[in-house]
Amino acid sequence: xxxxxxxxxxxxxxxxxxxxxxxxxxxxxxxxxxxxxxxxxxxxxxxxxxxxxxxxxxxxxxxxxxxxxxxxxxxxxxxxxxxxxxxxxxxxxxxxxxxxxxxxxxxxxxxxxxxxxxxxxxxxxxxxxxxxxxxxxxxxxxxxxxxxxxxxxxxxxxxxxxxxxxxxxxxxxxxxxxxxxxxxxxxxxxxxxxxxxxxxxxxxxxxxxxxxxxxxxxxxxxxxxxxxxxxxxxxxxxxxxxxxxxxxxxxxxxxxxxxxxxxxxxxxxxxxxxxxxxxxxxxxxxxxxxxxxxxxxxxxxxxxxxxxxxxxx
Amino acid sequence: xxxxxxxxxxxxxxxxxxxxxxxxxxxxxxxxxxxxxxxxxxxxxxxxxxxxxxxxxxxxxxxxxxxxxxxxxxxxxxxxxxxxxxxxxxxxxxxxxxxxxxxxxxxxxxxxxxxxxxxxxxxxxxxxxxxxxxxxxxxxxxxxxxxxxxxxxxxxxxxxxxxxxxxxxxxxxxxxxxxxxxxxxxxxxxxxxxxxxxxxxxxxxxxxxxxxxxxxxxxxxxxxxxxxxxxxxxxxxxxxxxxxxxxxxxxxxxxxxxxxxxxxxxxxxxxxxxxxxxxxxxxxxxxxxxxxxxxxxxxxxxxxxxxxxxxxx
Numbered sequence: 001x002x003x004x005x006x007x008x009x010x011x012x013x014x015x016x017x018x019x020x021x022x023x024x025x026x027x028x029x030x031x032x033x034x035x036x037x038x039x040x041x042x043x044x045x046x047x048x049x050x051x052x053x054x055x056x057x058x059x060x061x062x063x064x065x066x067x068x069x070x071x072x073x074x075x076x077x078x079x080x081x082x083x084x085x086x087x088x089x090x091x092x093x094x095x096x097x098x099x100x101x102x103x104x105x106x107x108x109x110x111x112x113x114x115x116x117x118x119x120x121x122x123x124x125x126x127x128x129x130x131x132x133x134x135x136x137x138x139x140x141x142x143x144x145x146x147x148x149x150x151x152x153x154x155x156x157x158x159x160x161x162x163x164x165x166x167x168x169x170x171x172x173x174x175x176x177x178x179x180x181x182x183x184x185x186x187x188x189x190x191x192x193x194x195x196x197x198x199x200x201x202x203x204x205x206x207x208x209x210x211x212x213x214x215x216x217x218x219x220x221x222x223x224x225x226x227x228x229x230x231x232x233x234x235x236x237x238x239x240x241x242x243x244x245x246x247x248x249x250x251x252x253x254x255x256x257x258x259x260x261x262x263x264x265x266x267x268x269x270x271x272x273x274x275x276x277x278x279x280x281x282x283x284x285x286x287x288x289x290x291x292x293x294x295x296x297x298x299x300x301x302x303x304x305x306x307x308x309x310x311x312x313x
Numbered sequence: 314x315x316x317x318x319x320x321x322x323x324x325x326x327x328x329x330x331x332x333x334x335x336x337x338x339x340x341x342x343x344x345x346x347x348x349x350x351x352x353x354x355x356x357x358x359x360x361x362x363x364x365x366x367x368x369x370x371x372x373x374x375x376x377x378x379x380x381x382x383x384x385x386x387x388x389x390x391x392x393x394x395x396x397x398x399x400x401x402x403x404x405x406x407x408x409x410x411x412x413x414x415x416x417x418x419x420x421x422x423x424x425x426x427x428x429x430x431x432x433x434x435x436x437x438x439x440x441x442x443x444x445x446x447x448x449x450x451x452x453x454x455x456x457x458x459x460x461x462x463x464x465x466x467x468x469x470x471x472x473x474x475x476x477x478x479x480x481x482x483x484x485x486x487x488x489x490x491x492x493x494x495x496x497x498x499x500x501x502x503x504x505x506x507x508x509x510x511x512x513x514x515x516x517x518x519x520x521x522x523x524x525x526x527x528x529x530x531x532x533x534x535x536x537x538x539x540x541x542x543x544x545x546x547x548x549x550x551x552x553x554x555x556x557x558x559x560x561x562x563x564x565x566x567x568x569x570x571x572x573x574x575x576x577x578x579x580x581x582x583x584x585x586x587x588x589x590x591x592x593x594x595x596x597x598x599x600x601x602x603x604x605x606x607x608x609x610x611x612x613x614x615x616x617x618x619x620x621x622x623x624x625x626x
Contacts, residue, residue, distance in 0.1 A: 075595060085595075133470055145563070147563070149462070149467070154462070155565075156564060156565025156566070156596070157446055157565055157566060157567045157596060158565055158567075158595060158596035159565070160565040160595040160596050161563065161564055161565040162563065162565075163562050163565070163595065164562050164563065166558075166562055166594075167559055167562055168482050168483050168555045168558060168559055169481050169482070169483070170481050170482070170483055170484070170485050170486060171483070172483050173483060242481045245479075245481060246480055246481055246559055246563075247563055249475075249476050249477050249479055249480055250458070250460070250474065250475065250477065250559075250560055250563045250564065251474055251563065252468075252469025252470055252471055252472070252473040252474040252475075252476070253470060254470045254471075281479075282388060282398075282471060282473040282476065283469070283470060283471035283473050
């Protein structure tokens with residue numbers, strides 16, 4: 001009978017879970033909605049449901065489980081297994097998630113920031129395979145960076161490295177330094193920010209397009225020639241280029257990987273590259289779209305679960 | 314007869330040189346002007362003059378020399394001993410400084426960015442003694458950061474980590490991405506930038522103070538209550554706080570050390586701390602003024618020279 005590990009990605013919308021064999025091949029998947037779910041105990045019960053389901057999909061018993069790794073959208077004390085804080089949507093504070101999960105499952109557990117896991121995933125089987133230094137930049141509702149230096153995740157002294165959704169770039173005038181609210185960069189070029197920019201534009205200008213569009217739909221319309229949508233795309237790409245430029249000035253990393261629902265839109269990547277090329281940065285980084293897409297986090301969680309039981313890469 | 318090492322700090326105004334014994338005690342010092350000096354051969358001849366002088370000061374022979382470390386104001390390929398580029402004032406491009414010096418002196422040599430050496434100096438005998446993770450932020454004519462992670466200098470993939478004089482923060486509207494000119498942040502809060510801001514203000518407002526003041530004099534007048542000088546100080550502190558905030562978001566380092574002729578002014582540190590405190594940054598870093606002051610670079614160069622011959626710390 002073969003052994004398995006479990007990777008989990010906890011998001012504000014969905015909880016996704018994968019069962020993988022000891023070579024990292026995904027044997028079964030499961031997901032459930034987390035909309036409006038803030039209570040950690042409920043999230044743990046959801047994880048237990050998922051574990052039960054994937055085990056039954058492959059007809060394995062709980063004793064076949066070796067480890068579990070859980071990615072959460074927030075600042076995570078990896079050493080002590082504590083979720084220090086999640087985004088304003090979930091609002092967790094100092095939740096000892098690892099201990100809670102270990103108690104229920106009786107297997108080795110680890111937790112980390114979801115964007116860190118995404119970086120780990122791209123490093124293992126994605127577009128950053130074999131790259132020793134790169135930044136994974138996730139742009140969805142929020143914005144965060146997973147930083148890999150010398151082949152290892154760099155997490156900072158309070159586990160808050162890469163919290164770049166709060167970055168201050170030209171054009172940002174308010175929302176500075178409010179910790180439990182979206183950061184100023186997120187407010188401009190996160191999914192909700194872009195949506196808001198569009199609605200403002202829509203009210204003042206009137207286009208033939210609907211008022212209610214999400215970021216990727218707006219970028220699609222930009223590609224199809226709508227000038228209002230093109231303005232939003234250009235604004236978003238400019239601010240993203242500024243953020244990448246600033247991060248590059250600090251880290252001088254050769255590669256940025258764009259992930260997340262907004263970040264993986266090809267037009268955003270093209271427009272951002274174009275702007276960065278105009279600026280004469282020493283060692284302008286390569287800019288690529290994530291190759292694992294929405295699976296990056298889960299893939300990284302599986303890798304972290306394998307690392308926990310010392311399975312070679 | 315005792316052995317010695319040499320540390321050199323090459324600046325746009327002065328070249329400073331120190332002879333130290335194998336315990337790192339400075340036995341002799343020397344300096345000379347480099348104003349208007351752009352030719353690397355001339356700088357090397359100056360270094361040779363200095364070496365001769367410090368040796369004669371302690372009545373030692375050239376055979377007592379073990380190693381030399383030279384800090385330069387620019388991007389430096391430490392592995393190959395090449396100065397990739399210096400600031401616009403010196404304008405060096407790909408100068409094989411290490412080989413040139415080794416040929417003349419026949420001793421082990423190493424070169425590095427001067428701000429990296431300053432960080433090393435603060436780490437060894439200064440205010441960051443024993444600190445594993447911190448950022449040394451030098452603010453003089455230019456602005457640059459020396460980044461220490463896990464007790465070691467972090468230099469980036471093309472030796473350009475910490476080139477934060479080019480950082481884009483709110484209020485910066487032009488000068489983006491021009492590599493061989495001062496960066497936009499330097500233009501605002503570097504020594505020359507602050508001087509220019511003052512002169513602009515002076516022309517439009519007229520104060521009883523002279524038009525020609527340098528940054529530290531302006532900050533002194535701010536402390537003495539001049540409202541125009543206070544405005545310049547507040548503007549400078551705000552932009553500096555924004556830059557520190559952005560670097561912190563990426564690195565999440567617990568300590569920033571302010572160095573350089575402008576950066577060591579106590580009023581700038583006080584005003585910047587005040588602004589940072591108002592923003593709710595996760596893990597707001599401690600902000601301290603360099604304790605080695607103008608000697609930080611030279612001290613770090615001595616340490617690097619000792620490291621070259623494997624002298625324990």
